Amino acid sequence: MNITIQDIIQYLTAHVELPENTVDRLITGSSDQTVTGVFVTFMPTQHVIEHAVQRGANLIIAHESPFYNHHSHTDWLANDPVYETKKSLIDEAGISIYRCHDIIHRFQPDGITEGLIQALGWSSYVEQQLAEADILSFPEGRTAQAIAHHVKSSLGIDYVRVAGNAEIVCRRAAVLVGFRGNGHVTIPLIQNEQLDLIIAGEGFEWETPEYIRDAVQQGKSKALIMMGHAESEASGMKLLADRLAERFPELSVRFIGEKPVYTVI
Structure with a gap:
């Protein structure tokens, strides 16, 4: 048919x-x-x-x-x-x-966030799934710098951007895909969930990053990792491709990625 x-x-x-x-x-x-x-x-x-x-x-x-x-x-x-x-x-x-x-x-859960969490190998760390973010708990703790390197290697990307203190040991983090990295979303999360780290796709550069900068200047241990919009959401579309291929085995279904739109010079 x-x-x-x-x-x-x-x-x-x-x-x-x-x-x-x-x-x-x-x-x-x-x-x-x-x-x-x-x-x-x-x-x-x-x-x-x-x-x-x-x-x-x-x-x-x-x-x-x-x-x-x-x-x-x-x-x-x-x-x-x-x-x-x-x-x-x-x-x-x-x-x-x-x-x-x-x-x-x-989707329940959010298909884009689910794909990213799976790609990062962090499914067992998910403590809570909110509409805007997954809240993670790293029982053993790891530095923001180590997490940044893990994100790069897991997603096969050349760079992420880090604000704040990259040396802090992070035990609680929020993962926000796409354009959810703005201050009105991230700042309440940091306080309400007692987070050490925000990992986001993108957001206005003068909101969350500046909040993190002020927090560190005040002696608070906070950090931010920005992955890039596409880099945070492509894994969710790959997961969708896998599900479509399973549902429609008679069709050729392929996930096609792209190179990062930016290069660092």
Whole structure:
């Protein structure tokens, strides 16, 4: 039996209640298309789309929008040469792109956080799963610097950014994926959960990092590790690809990663 894009969308949304203003939708293509192959990715970059075309996959399930803004608006990109080239490639190849952002964050537990925790090998350290973060307890304790090195090696990334005291021994930490690293989220967590360390994807640089700097100046042992937005969420999309491959064994389902968008010079 042919599997359509709508079949896969129904599987993804079967047990999830999406908000009225959800960004999750079929951005390009038609739900009636028969699926020839599936690429699952964090960001549907030019490279990912070209690779899908080469491999004969006509469905890309992406966590973020292909068009550089959260709501996938394109009116502001009219006549932009980068947008036009990318959109032409998508249309000419008949690629359907389905946005899976709100869905996976509403899995129980949050699918993006679960994927990251598994990739880091920290499932046994999870003490509590909150909507915005997983709270971890490291019984033996480890320094923030050692944790930073573990994150790099586990995720295969070249760098993370650290603020605060990298030498402190951390026993309690919070892991926050994506753009959850802002002060209004992290600062109450630090106090309410008595945390030594925040491990986040990204956030405004003048909020949580500055709070950590002031805390250290005051003699308080606190630290922050920023992984990067994509680096914190790609593992969750890989976990989704694994689950789709199990559910649809007759399809070719592949997770496609990207190189970090930044290089350190």
